[in-house]
């Protein structure tokens with residue numbers, strides 16, 4: 001730890017994604033079984049790479065939720081065993097607060113790629129496979145949830161869209177890649193505004209893509225798409241069928257535009273000059289590009305961790321754990337996991 005910043009000694013990511021790919025999504029049973037197999041070797045590798053022994057540790061941080069309960073239990077059991085055996089502090093971390101705190105390991109301004117030391121207050125956009133949350137952080141470990149998705153998360157919209165386009169799971173990165181050579185204005189997919197709230201909605205754009213691919217562009221014109229509480233700015237327009245790269249770029253553009261508009265509006269409304277991105281979708285190249293362009297014009301600073309710290313990783317859990325430790329938070333040894341754990345502020349010690 002360096003002042004307000006964490007230094008990573010090791011960050012081992014053991015993934016079971018190749019076992020899920022053939023099913024087109026995560027199979028919870030496979031995930032937890034693989035985790036039981038992989039956690040011991042991953043732990044040993046992380047300790048070796050860091051060059052530390054268990055006796056050097058002051059605390060062990062672990063994800064308490066939200067997530068797949070079987071996977072959470074495996075991590076929690078391992079962390080409790082270490083804390084109990086070494087008599088050290090156990091810290092239950094919320095997965096979303098860990099995504100936020102990845103910015104305190106390393107974050108760069110999207111405009112000029114300059115390293116940034118994040119400070120509070122700030123606005124955070126968390127975009128992952130399960131969440132699209134706008135969080136106002138007035139202080140460390142204090143979270144005001146301004147808005148969230150009413151249906152699909154942004155990452156889910158990317159993954160489902162990619163699947164419809166025939167790309168392998170998880171499709172977010174593949175769709176991003178395909179879209180690089182496409183025209184984002186080729187197909188005007190709908191953008192749900194969800195007026196009067198800071199919430200998002202992505203099920204409408206996903207349905208529009210499915211209709212577009214099923215019926216062809218001319219029939220996509222009539223889709224009404226009454227997304228939950230949202231109004232539709234535009235519907236897919238008719239004409240000749242677009243190329244896959246154009247469809248991917250247009251679909252991505254609808255998701256990105258919605259995320260950027262709402263986030264920058266919220267930053268203005270709440271008077272926060274800094275915006276941090278977090279979660280796997282923060283890797284998206286177009287999201288980063290549009291944020292960079294728009295933030296510059298709006299006089300705001302938008303920053304994000306490098307891609308490897310945006311997607312799920314252990315270092316972000318440890319970094320959030322450090323901020324909890326510093327604030328005097330201690331978790332009990334009978335702490336449970338929660339599949340739907342809400343992001344709540346931590347009481348000052």
Ligand code: KG4
Nearest residue numbers: 128129130155172173176280281284311312
């Ligand atoms: O944060 P994360 O690693 O796991 C969750 O907590 O869900 O996020 C995973 C999500 C997946 O939906 C994945 O497709 C998406 O992040 N993702 C991307 C990109 N890279 C990962 N989505 C769009 N563009 C990308 N480049």
Ligand code: ZN
Nearest residue numbers: 128280311312
């Ligand atoms: Zn995540």
